[in-house]
Each structure stands twice: as structure tokens, then as C-alpha cells.
Amino acid sequence: MPITGAVVLLPATPQERQAVVTRLSRDSRVLLGPEMGGRLAIVVEAPSTHEGQELLKSVQAMTGVGAVLPVFHDFSDEHPEVEPRSEE
Amino acid sequence: MDRRDFLRQMAMTAASAAVTGSVEAQRSVVPLGSSPRDGVTWNKAPCRFCGTGCHVQVGVRQGRIVAIQADPQAEVNKGHLCVKGYHVGLAPYGPDRLTRPLLRRNGELVPISWDQALDVIAERIQRNPAGFALYGSGQWTIPEGYAGTKFVKAGLGTNNIEANARLCMASAVTGFLATYGVDEPASCFDDLDRCDVMICWGNNPAEMHPVLFSRFLDRRSRGERTTLVDIGTRRTRTTGFADHYLEFKPHTDTAIALGVMALLVREGTYDRRFVENHCAFRAPQADSPTLQGEAIDFEAWKARVAEYTPERVQEISGVPAREIRRLAELFGNRDLRIASFWCMGMNQHTAGTAINSLVHGVHLLSGHWGREGDGPSSLTGQPSACGTVREVGTLVHLLPGGTLVAKPEHRAAAERRWNVPAGRISDRIGPHTVEMFRRFCLPADQGGDIDTIWVQVTNPGQTMPNATEYFDRSRELEGKFLIVSDVYPTLTTRAADLVLPSAMWVEKNGMFGNSERRTQQWFKMIEPPGEARDDCWQILAVARRLFDRGFETMRDADGKFLFHMEDERGREVPTWDFRRYYDINVDERLFEEYRGFSTTKHKNLAPYGEYVRARGLRWPVVETDDGTWRETRYRFVEGEDPFVPQGDGFQFYHSTSEDDRAQIWFHPYTPPPEVPDEEYPFWLCTGRVLEHWHSGTMTMRIPPLRRAMPQAYVELHRDDARRLGIAQGDLVRIESRRGHLDITAWIDGRGQPPRGSVFVPFFDERLRINLVTLHEYDPFSKQPDYKKCAVRIRRAPRGAST
Numbered sequence: 001m002p003i004t005g006a007v008v009l010l011p012a013t014p015q016e017r018q019a020v021v022t023r024l025s026r027d028s029r030v031l032l033g034p035e036m037g038g039r040l041a042i043v044v045e046a047p048s049t050h051e052g053q054e055l056l057k058s059v060q061a062m063t064g065v066g067a068v069l070p071v072f073h074d075f076s077d078e079h080p081e082v083e084p085r086s087e088e
Numbered sequence: 089m090d091r092r093d094f095l096r097q098m099a100m101t102a103a104s105a106a107v108t109g110s111v112e113a114q115r116s117v118v119p120l121g122s123s124p125r126d127g128v129t130w131n132k133a134p135c136r137f138c139g140t141g142c143h144v145q146v147g148v149r150q151g152r153i154v155a156i157q158a159d160p161q162a163e164v165n166k167g168h169l170c171v172k173g174y175h176v177g178l179a180p181y182g183p184d185r186l187t188r189p190l191l192r193r194n195g196e197l198v199p200i201s202w203d204q205a206l207d208v209i210a211e212r213i214q215r216n217p218a219g220f221a222l223y224g225s226g227q228w229t230i231p232e233g234y235a236g237t238k239f240v241k242a243g244l245g246t247n248n249i250e251a252n253a254r255l256c257m258a259s260a261v262t263g264f265l266a267t268y269g270v271d272e273p274a275s276c277f278d279d280l281d282r283c284d285v286m287i288c289w290g291n292n293p294a295e296m297h298p299v300l301f302s303r304f305l306d307r308r309s310r311g312e313r314t315t316l317v318d319i320g321t322r323r324t325r326t327t328g329f330a331d332h333y334l335e336f337k338p339h340t341d342t343a344i345a346l347g348v349m350a351l352l353v354r355e356g357t358y359d360r361r362f363v364e365n366h367c368a369f370r371a372p373q374a375d376s377p378t379l380q381g382e383a384i385d386f387e388a389w390k391a392r393v394a395e396y397t398p399e400r401v402q403e404i405s406g407v408p409a410r411e412i413r414r415l416a417e418l419f420g421n422r423d424l425r426i427a428s429f430w431c432m433g434m435n436q437h438t439a440g441t442a443i444n445s446l447v448h449g450v451h452l453l454s455g456h457w458g459r460e461g462d463g464p465s466s467l468t469g470q471p472s473a474c475g476t477v478r479e480v481g482t483l484v485h486l487l488p489g490g491t492l493v494a495k496p497e498h499r500a501a502a503e504r505r506w507n508v509p510a511g512r513i514s515d516r517i518g519p520h521t522v523e524m525f526r527r528f529c530l531p532a533d534q535g536g537d538i539d540t541i542w543v544q545v546t547n548p549g550q551t552m553p554n555a556t557e558y559f560d561r562s563r564e565l566e567g568k569f570l571i572v573s574d575v576y577p578t579l580t581t582r583a584a585d586l587v588l589p590s591a592m593w594v595e596k597n598g599m600f601g602n603s604e605r606r607t608q609q610w611f612k613m614i615e616p617p618g619e620a621r622d623d624c625w626q627i628l629a630v631a632r633r634l635f636d637r638g639f640e641t642m643r644d645a646d647g648k649f650l651f652h653m654e655d656e657r658g659r660e661v662p663t664w665d666f667r668r669y670y671d672i673n674v675d676e677r678l679f680e681e682y683r684g685f686s687t688t689k690h691k692n693l694a695p696y697g698e699y700v701r702a703r704g705l706r707w708p709v710v711e712t713d714d715g716t717w718r719e720t721r722y723r724f725v726e727g728e729d730p731f732v733p734q735g736d737g738f739q740f741y742h743s744t745s746e747d748d749r750a751q752i753w754f755h756p757y758t759p760p761p762e763v764p765d766e767e768y769p770f771w772l773c774t775g776r777v778l779e780h781w782h783s784g785t786m787t788m789r790i791p792p793l794r795r796a797m798p799q800a801y802v803e804l805h806r807d808d809a810r811r812l813g814i815a816q817g818d819l820v821r822i823e824s825r826r827g828h829l830d831i832t833a834w835i836d837g838r839g840q841p842p843r844g845s846v847f848v849p850f851f852d853e854r855l856r857i858n859l860v861t862l863h864e865y866d867p868f869s870k871q872p873d874y875k876k877c878a879v880r881i882r883r884a885p886r887g888a889s890t
């Protein structure tokens with residue numbers, strides 16, 4: 001199961017900021033870290049890189065979120081899938 | 089604590105370090121070279137992809153990359169990555185790596201040995217050295233580019249070397265040269281942390297330079313007041329964060345810049361002192377204009393720009409006059425710090441040199457120049473477009489260190505440094521990229537004097553404009569031979585006569601130079617697959633094969649091999665034998681030789697060892713009295729740039745007017761070469777997407793990125809779609825005077841072009857939009873315009889497929 005560390009640039013307004021934190025804290029795949037200066041550290045453990053990425057994308061799409069910036073990615077448990085594009 | 093706990097802790101430590109920025113947290117992130125309990129060894133490298141040059145720490149276990157961590161000590165990315173960088177560790181592991189040399193026989197690519205491949209190349213070159221060209225890229229490492237330049241210019245005695253940066257950065261180069269007399273930004277990414285206003289001139293950093301954009305956005309999250317102005321031809325992700333969006337008709341950005349300058353003068357809000365002390369004025373000559381142009385005085389310049397009233401600019405560009413006034417007011421306010429950034433939108437433009445020069449001019453005229461957060465900067469798409477192509481000089485008119493083929497004294501200096509006889513370097517400038525491929529696509533008796541092109545680290549089969557005429561045609565001609573070194577099969581390798589498998593990124597030693605003059609270094613960490621080998625080795629091996637076959641100019645003035653290298657005991661190292669290539673650090677040898685060129689244009693570089701220690705250094709890098717090496721954040725600025733004398737404030741010491749002044753240009757607005765008409769009523773713009781890097785060779789083989797953006801599409805406006813009976817997901821035919829493409833419609837997608845305009849990304853080799861694009865180029869930079877041509881749109885005929 002890949003492990004991802006990321007930083008969320010939180011919304012500037014308190015309500016939007018709270019909505020993002022609440023949403024993340026309710027997700028069992030997410031571990032919340034420190035928040036400082038509008039930035040929140042998180043760790044995501046999802047069954048696949050794909051699922052982890054979808055989760056980050058959905059956070060990115062929340063109102064007011066500036067960006068979700070990955071900082072760490074361990075994919076040693078996951079082997080890249082074979083997807084030769086030339087055959088399509 | 090088990091392994092997962094340990095990894096979880098590392099991930100949290102890295103994220104916390106990036107959030108708090110605390111030294112303690114950064115220190116506790118796994119240090120380089122350590123082998124923590126799970127047997128992972130970490131080492132530093134710049135990301136393989138874009139010109140931002142983020143640093144990553146690469147975790148390797150048992151010869152395989154298993155983890156990637158943003159480097160918290162890297163000034164560029166401050167511990168962050170974008171989605172591409174986060175997956176960069178998967179880039180080498182696509183299932184279809186090229187692992188053996190392949191030669192086309194009876195129409196099929198069949199495996200051959202390296203020895204045979206080297207003979208094939210040597211024979212082609214020996215048969216017609218003048219007809220041979222080397223075509224590389226801004227993904228060449230610095231030593232690779234340097235080896236290529238020396239091979240062609242000193243070894244073959246021609247200037248037939250080009251790089252794909254011609255297609256993405258050349259107009260930025262000519263803009264810098266025309267304005268400051270020397271290439272590359274004077275300012276740096278630190279502007280993002282300090283500017284009050286960020287202006288994006290036709291670029292989309294939220295997708296193309298996300299880590300840089302987040303440096304700016306981060307300040308908003310912290311509650312700082314900042315203003316973002318997005319000047320573009322379609323709404324993008326960047327527009328979503330903008331305070332002001334100025335949508336202009338394609339090609340009319342020159343009018344916007346002229347309008348701002350006219351208002352600054354009319355309102356008296358320009359910086360009179362800065363202009364009087366540090367600027368001169370230029371305009372293109374009426375006949376046969378040159379990059380130097382002609383000097384004009386302030387009054388003559390003023391009279392020309394005065395024509396561009398806000399109302400006239402509105403008429404030309406479609407941007408409301410009040411928005412032009414607002415932009416001019418921002419520039420007229422000296423209390424603000426204004427940073428302008430741009431990329432392909434201003435460069436891939438038949439008036440690319442003009443708009444680049446004019447944006448510099450807006451900053452110079454308004455005095456928004458030379459303070460932290462206050463200046464103009466171009467961004468690059470490739471990791472070493474600056475470090476390799478522009479600084480090493482892998483272009484037909486350049487010699488290393490920004491020196492010029494056209495200057496006899498520069499040729500003589502290069503000949504001395506390379507220890508080759510006087511006159512070895514040709515004074516004939518070779519064909520630029522578009523011209524090179526045009527000649528490659530013509531029969532010899534019709535001016536097609538280029539008969540062999542060796543492509544390394546790029547994919548012209550996908551990226552040349554008007555690809556039928558400027559690439560495919562060559563494949564139908566007798567006597568044309570295409571050699572391609574790459575890591576994966578591409579449209580170019582599939583069309584090649586000879587394919588060479590290359591090592592990539594951390595499968596070899598390397599150095600890149602990013603968009604802020606930062607030179608970065610890394611060491612080889614994993615083995616390349618099969619028989620894949622370093623591109624630099626390939627060049628040295630071909631040079632040696634020619635030497636062995638008696639090709640005289642592969643010798644220096646003492647009769648030694650041009651790339652002669654010795655070990656510490658003075659014994660020659662046969663670097664052309666791949667088994668011995670890593671006996672010494674070839675990168676270091678080549679870099680130290682190249683470094684000697686860097687002082688002529690004040691692009692001074694530090695010794696190789698300094699880059700091993702640092703997360704990159706921005707040139708000029710000079711040695712201080714205490715023996716340490718100091719980088720430069722802001723050029724031409726007293727106290728920052730070591731070459732500006734005390735008391736001068738600013739000094740443009742490569743001034744083309746030879747009086748230490750920068751040039752403020754007038755370029756009139758000129759219409760584009762092709763505009764929509766009744767037959768072809770739409771504008772077509774092409775570009776990139778967040779998930780894929782350029783032609784998609786690597787990122788389309790990274791499953792999460794490919795899934796996130798599986799194929800190219802055409803964005804169009806909902807009103808146009810409705811009028812043409814096109815629904816979301818329909819197959820649409822896009823047709824220009826040059827070719828057509830059937831592609832899926834995306835209405836109200838990620839980007840939103842205005843009515844009468846469509847956008848197609850170019851990353852997808854199955855959907856080659858460059859069959860449709862135009863080959864016209866800027867007269868000074870020779871960079872083609874991928875951002876606009878006329879097309880028509882309709883639902884694809886029945887039976888068509890993507």
C-alpha cells in the first residue's frame with residue numbers, strides 16, 4: 001500500500017478551512033499532521049496510488065484550496081502496471 | 089516500529105517539515121546517503137521534468153527506485169512537488185524500454201550490436217559530414233550538450249547542431265539579447281515570495297509550473313494580500329485564482345504592452361530617473377530589421393507608442409480600455425512590487441521577440457526592475473533548456489558560454505580552448521530547426537542538403553509543426569537517414585532508420601540548469617536496462633569511431649583524440665568503451681572544460697564539486713575572499729551581482745548600446761501570418777496539461793498520470809459546440825490548410841476557450857495535433873508559432889476514429 005505525505009494549502013476563510021479539515025479528519029485513509037500558516041500536513045495511505053491520487057484530487061477541488069502538494073511517495077509495495085500505449 | 093510505521097513517520101516528517109519549515113523537522117527528514125532500517129539509500133537529483141528544477145530525494149533499494157521525497161532543503165521547491173514530480177520515480181519503469189540498438193532492414197527495425205551501430209553512424213558522417221546534423225534538446229544534460237557541441241563544431245567543423253529549445257524558448261532568448269545584450273533572466277524565483285502583483289502573460293503556471301505557482305498561492309493561505317493578473321487567450325486553472333483576467337484576441341499581446349507603455353508616458357507615471365540613468369531606446373529598422381535594431385531617442389520612441397491609446401488597444405486586442413488603464417496604474421505605482429512571468433504563450437509567437445522585448449520594456453520604463461519581487465522573468469518548459477541549450481550553446485549560431493559563431497574572436501577563443509587548429513570552427517551558421525527539417529524533407533537536388541539527422545532526447549516526429557511537411561516527408565525520400573537515441577518508442581523512433589537505446593535521468597550522472605540560472609548536479613543511482621547507454625557516451629563513442637577510421641578532425645592540434653581524458657596517473661581512459669566509461673567522472677571532466685567558457689559573458693560557474701554539495705547554484709557564481717562560492721540572485725544590481733561596481737546601482741554591462749544601458753524597444757503591432765476566415769473560421773491554440781510532460785513519452789507510461797489524463801481532446805466553447813451540433817464527447821474533425829485530426833470534444837472542460845477558438849494539448853502521440861499546426865516563425869528567433877493558426881471544426885465523418 002503506497003504511502004504519501006502531502007501539504008494542503010488551506011483556504012483563506014475560516015469556514016472553508018474548517019470544511020477541508022473536517023472532511024480530511026473523517027477519512028480513515030488520511031492522517032492529519034500539524035497545521036501552520038494556512039498549511040496542513042497530511043499522510044495518505046490508500047490501497048493504490050490511483051486511489052490516493054483521486055483522494056488528493058478531490059481535496060484539491062474543494063472550495064478555496066490553493067494546492068495539494070505531494071512531498072513524499074513510497075511505492076515500493078506497488079509495481080508499476082504494464083500499460084504499453086503503443087498498442088492502443 | 090515496523091516498516092510501515094517507519095514509512096508513515098517519514099511521510100509525516102516530510103510533510104511537517106514542509107509545513108513548519110523548521111530546521112529541526114528538516115533535519116529529521118532522512119539525510120542523503122543514509123540507509124535506514126528498510127535498506128533504502130537516498131540521494132539528491134533535480135526532477136526529470138520541467139524547467140522549475142525541483143529537487144527530489146530518490147530512494148533506491150536493491151537497484152530500483154522505491155520512493156521519492158521532495159527535498160526540504162531545496163530553495164526552489166522548499167519540500168514540495170507537483171503530481172509529475174511525485175511520480176518521477178516511476179518514469180524509468182515503463183514496460184517497453186528500448187534496450188538494444190535497432191537498424192531498419194527491409195522496412196523492419198531489427199536488433200544489431202552497438203559496434204555495428206557506431207559503424208553505421210560513422211559511415212553516414214564520413215560520406216557527407218556537411219549533410220549531418222545533431223538535434224538534441226533542453227533535456228540533454230549540460231555535459232551531454234557540451235559534448236555534442238564540441239563534436240559538431242570542433243570535430244566536424246560545421247555548426248549543424250540544434251535543439252528543441254528552438255521550439256520553446258528562442259524568442260525569450262532574443263528578447264533578453266535585444267534588451268540586455270545577454271541571455272537569461274536577471275531575476276529569479278525569489279520574486280514569487282515577495283511580489284505584491286504577479287502578472288502571467290499568456291501562461292498557465294497553475295498547470296505548467298505548479299510548484300512555482302504554489303509558492304505565490306502559499307502567501308495567500310498565510311493571509312498576505314497579493315494580486316494576480318492573468319492575461320490570456322483562454323480561461324485556465326490559473327484564471328480561477330486571478331483577481332483580474334484580461335482576455336485578448338490571439339497575437340495582440342504586443343498591443344497590450346504598447347498600450348501600457350503609452351499610458352505610463354502620457355500620465356507621467358513612468359520612472360523618469362531609472363529611464364534617464366539606465367535605459368536607451370530602440371526600434372526595428374524599416375528595411376531588413378535586425379535583432380540590434382536602430383537607436384532612437386526618447387521623443388521618437390514616445391511618438392510611436394503614443395498611437396496605442398487604450399481605445400486603440402481595445403480595438404486591436406478586445407481587452408476593454410479600462411483594463412489597460414488598470415494595468416498601467418499598477419505599473420505606475422512604485423510602491424508595489426510587480427513580477428511578470430511568461431512561457432510558451434509569448435515565445436511560440438511570430439512576434440515573439442517583439443512581445444518579449446516589450447514586456448521587458450514595460451518593466452524598465454516603470455522602474456519595476458531589479459528589486460526582489462519586482463521584475464520580468466521567462467520560465468522554461470524543459471529541465472535544462474537554459475543550462476544546456478542556452479548556456480552551453482547547442483544551437484547553430486552559438487559557442488559555449490553564450491559566445492557567438494559570428495564573432496571571429498569567439499571562434500578563436502573556442503579553438504584555443506579546444507586545442508584545435510585555427511579555422512576549424514566554421515563561420516557559416518547552420519540551419520535553424522525548422523530550416524534543418526525542411527532541408528531534411530527535400531530531395532538533395534532541390535536544396536535538401538541535410539541527409540542525416542541524429543536526434544537525441546527529443547521527439548520531433550510529434551513536435552515539429554506542420555509535421556507532414558517538416559518531418560514525415562523525409563521518410564519518403566531516398567538517401568535520408570534518421571538516427572534516434574531515446575528511452576522509449578516514440579513517433580520519432582518508429583520512423584527512424586537507426587534507434588539507439590538511452591539511459592535516462594538517474595541511470596546516469598547529470599547536470600541541469602533551470603529557469604533561474606540554477607545549475608544542479610546528480611549522480612547515477614540505478615543501472616539502465618539492457619544495453620541502454622548514456623547519450624554522452626554515445627557521442628564520445630561515435631567521435632572515437634570516426635577517429636579510429638582516420639577522420640582527421642576528430643584529432644586536436646597535438647594529434648590526440650578530441651575527447652582525450654586521463655586518470656589521476658596520467659593514463660588515457662578509453663571512455664568510448666562503455667565498460668570503462670565510469671572509470672572516471674566524465675561529467676566532471678566535461679563540465680570543468682566547459683566552465684572555462686563561462687566567464688566571457690559573466691555566466692561564471694563554480695567547480696563541479698560545489699554543485700555536488702549544493703542544491704544548485706545560480707550563476708554567476710564567484711569565489712569570495714574566504715574561498716567559498718557565492719551565487720547571484722539578481723543580475724545587474726549592485727550588491728547582488730558581483731560584476732556591478734559599488735555606487736552604480738544598476739549596470740547593464742552587456743548593453744548593446746555599449747553604455748551600460750538596457751534597451752526599451754518599440755515594435756509595432758503586426759497581424760499574424762494566418763487568421764481565421766470564412767473557410768477556416770476558428771483559432772487553434774496548442775499546449776500542455778498538468779499531468780503530462782511535453783510529448784508524453786515518459787508520463788504516458790506512468791500509470792497514475794496516464795489514468796488521470798488518458799488522452800488528448802479539443803476544448804471548445806459551448807456556444808460554438810451548440811451551433812455546430814457537437815455534444816460533449818463527440819468526435820470532432822479539426823482541419824487546417826495543412827492537415828486534419830479527429831479528436832474528442834470537451835466542452836466547459838479544464839480550460840475554456842472563448843467563442844471562435846479551440847485548444848488541443850500535444851502530449852498524445854495517437855492524436856498528433858502538429859499535423860494541423862503552422863510552421864511560420866519569428867523572424868529573429870526562428871521559433872515557430874504553435875499558439876495560433878486557422879482551422880475549421882465539424883463533427884467527424886461517420887466511421888472516423890481517434
Ligand code: SF4
Pocket residue numbers: 135136137138139140141142165168169170171172173174296297298299300
Ligand atoms: S514537473 Fe516541474 S514543478 Fe513538477 S516537480 Fe518536476 S520540476 Fe517541479
